[in-house]
Amino acid sequence: MFDRTQLSRRRFLSNFAFASGAVATGVGSWVIPAPWANAAEAPIKVGIATDLTGPIAYAGNADANVAKMVIKEINAAGGMLGRPLELYIEDTASNESVAVGNVRKLIQRDKVDMVLGGITSSMRNAIKDPIVARGKTLYIYPQLYEGKECTPYLFCTGPTPAQQCDEFIPWLIKNGGKKFALPSANYVWPHTLNVYARKVIESNGGEVVFEEYYPLDQVDFSSTVNRIISNKVDVVFNTVIPPGVGPFFKQLYEAGFLKNGGRLACVYYDENTLNINQASEIEGLASCLDYFKVLTKENPFDAKIQAAYEKDFPGNFLFAAGSAATGTYRGLKLWEAAVKEAGKLDRESVAAALDHAKIAEGPGGPAEMVPGKRHCKMKMYTAVAKGGNYEIVGRSDGLVDPKEC
Numbered sequence: 353m354f355d356r357t358q359l360s361r362r363r364f365l366s367n368f369a370f371a372s373g374a375v376a377t378g379v380g381s382w383v384i385p386a387p388w389a390n391a392a393e394a395p396i397k398v399g400i401a402t403d404l405t406g407p408i409a410y411a412g413n414a415d416a417n418v419a420k421m422v423i424k425e426i427n428a429a430g431g432m433l434g435r436p437l438e439l440y441i442e443d444t445a446s447n448e449s450v451a452v453g454n455v456r457k458l459i460q461r462d463k464v465d466m467v468l469g470g471i472t473s474s475m476r477n478a479i480k481d482p483i484v485a486r487g488k489t490l491y492i493y494p495q496l497y498e499g500k501e502c503t504p505y506l507f508c509t510g511p512t513p514a515q516q517c518d519e520f521i522p523w524l525i526k527n528g529g530k531k532f533a534l535p536s537a538n539y540v541w542p543h544t545l546n547v548y549a550r551k552v553i554e555s556n557g558g559e560v561v562f563e564e565y566y567p568l569d570q571v572d573f574s575s576t577v578n579r580i581i582s583n584k585v586d587v588v589f590n591t592v593i594p595p596g597v598g599p600f601f602k603q604l605y606e607a608g609f610l611k612n613g614g615r616l617a618c619v620y621y622d623e624n625t626l627n628i629n630q631a632s633e634i635e636g637l638a639s640c641l642d643y644f645k646v647l648t649k650e651n652p653f654d655a656k657i658q659a660a661y662e663k664d665f666p667g668n669f670l671f672a673a674g675s676a677a678t679g680t681y682r683g684l685k686l687w688e689a690a691v692k693e694a695g696k697l698d699r700e701s702v703a704a705a706l707d708h709a710k711i712a713e714g715p716g717g718p719a720e721m722v723p724g725k726r727h728c729k730m731k732m733y734t735a736v737a738k739g740g741n742y743e744i745v746g747r748s749d750g751l752v753d754p755k756e757c
Contacts, residue, residue: 383462384420386436387427395438396431396697398423398684399464399489401455401479403471406446407594410624410668411471411675415494416441417665418677419468422684425660432691440464444471448478455479459487465697468492468683471676472593473541480506490699490706492687494679496620496641498544502757505703507726509686509719510679511642513548514755515732516619520640521552521589523734523746527638528615529586530558535576535600538565542591545619549589561585566592571599577607580614590618598628605633622674623742631740641673643716644735644742653713657681671715678715682728685711686721720751727754 386395400419403412423439431437440462444451451470458464459482467483467490470476476493483491484505493501496510524532532553536542542565550560561583564576573596580588588609592600601616610616616637618625623645626634648655661671671677690706691697710720717731734746 383441384423384439386438393435395436396433396691397438397440397462397464399455399458399462399467399469400439400441401444401451401458401467401469402441403446403475404441404443406444408446408471411677412444412446413669414624414671414675414677415469415471415680417661417669418671418680419684421661421664422681424664426684426688432688433695433697444469444475444479446472446475448475451475451479452482455482456487459483459489464489466490466492466687466702468494468680468687471495472539473497473544474539476501477540488699490687490702492683494683495676496674496679498541499548499754499756500544502726504726505699507683507686507703507706507721507728508754508756509683509728510676511619511640511730511732512727512754512756513545515642515730515752516640517545517549517552518752519732519746519748520617520619520638520734521549521558522556524587524589524615524617524638525553525556525558527745528617531584531586532558532560533580533583533585533588534560534563534591535573535580535588536563536565536591537568537593537596539568545591553589558587566596568593568596570596573600573603576600577603577609580604580609581607581612585609585614587615587617590616591620593620594625594628597625601629601637602633605629610635620674621737622670622672624670624672624675626737626740626742631737634737635739637737638734638745639674639737639742640732640734641678642730642732643673643678644733644744645670645672646735646742646744647716647733651717654715657715673715682711682714682719682730685714686719686728718751722754722756725754725757727756729753 402415442454499512621639686709689709693705694701719730729751732748735742
């Protein structure tokens with residue numbers, strides 16, 4: 353999977369430049385010029401910082417594609433404040449030290465009006481100071497994450513633990529069992545998410561049999577698999593990430609976990625990650641996200657977004673929720689609404705408007721910021737992998753509160 357993703361990058365970069373008029377301005381730096389050469393005022397500059405290379409490049413490339421799609425759409429509708437938008441993209445490369453230097457380019461060299469990006473929480477923590485504190489720039493973080501990010505001028509547009517766990521874990525207990533294992537990658541997201549997940553598991557009558565953390569590059573999970581099987585675990589609530597997650601799920605499958613009635617659960621698993629393993633190796637895997645592609649069969653707006661994305665960006669980088677593509681779309685559209693309300697671009701004015709911004713349509717449904725909280729209400733869906741696709745098995749009644757800050 354990941355060797356293929358790295359190879360796909362060459363195709364992405366060539367298509368990127370061809371399809372969008374992107375201009376390389378340095379290693380990992382791209383700019384899509386404003387479309388109106390004779391605009392009366394200078395363009396509004398949008399900065400995207402995401403993983404075009406590295407083990408989660410499948411997600412970063414999808415996010416960059418979504419940004420291009422949304423900016424193109426806004427410009428086609430007349431831009432904002434009578435000005436065109438210009439898109440600047442920097443590669444964070446799944447490497448925090450590389451990312452900090454590249455993000456500084458967006459702030460100091462390109463002087464963007466806002467930055468959207470970061471996938472892992474460790475990446476967000478690395479780049480938020482150069483953007484928000486030192487750079488005095490608005491920052492939108494689009495990924496599902498562990499919560500507790502309450503930095504001023506940093507707005508989160510992906511799901512939080514409350515949105516992903518409060519209804520999902522009771523469903524897992526009912527449709528999997530009470531004995532949970534929490535195998536995890538050793539960084540901030542799994543550690544903090546597991547604290548919340550454990551509380552929900554135990555308050556609903558479940559039990560955490562064990563909770564373990566592994567290096568991000570670990571690929572041998574034989575001892576963990578043995579513990580899961582020997583302890584008769586019902587639900588594996590996984591937060592191991594690529595590159596380890598594929599081998600882990602394969603080893604679980606080969607040990608007979610699924611055959612004996614075990615349930616896999618992974619709250620970041622979307623259509624981009626389904627093909628890491630053979631479909632049989634993750635049959636029945638349950639996830640809880642703000643969007644699944646199957647919603648296009650019932651929601652015309654979701655069908656419209658998917659069709660537009662697939663037309664412009666066919667290939668392996670899919671429009672999917674766990675990869676932050678939906679949070680990227682939502683974040684840009686909420687920011688657009690805020691700028692139009694504010695009527696200006698300074699950080700204070702836009703942040704004040706973004707604090708209560710709403711969109712009537714977005715991936716999976718409408719969304720709105722919770723005033724004073726800098727997090728987003730959205731609809732949530734529980735889905736199960738069947739034959740290499742997802743089937744919706746549960747959904748929230750309305751917009752779910754993030755319960756943060």
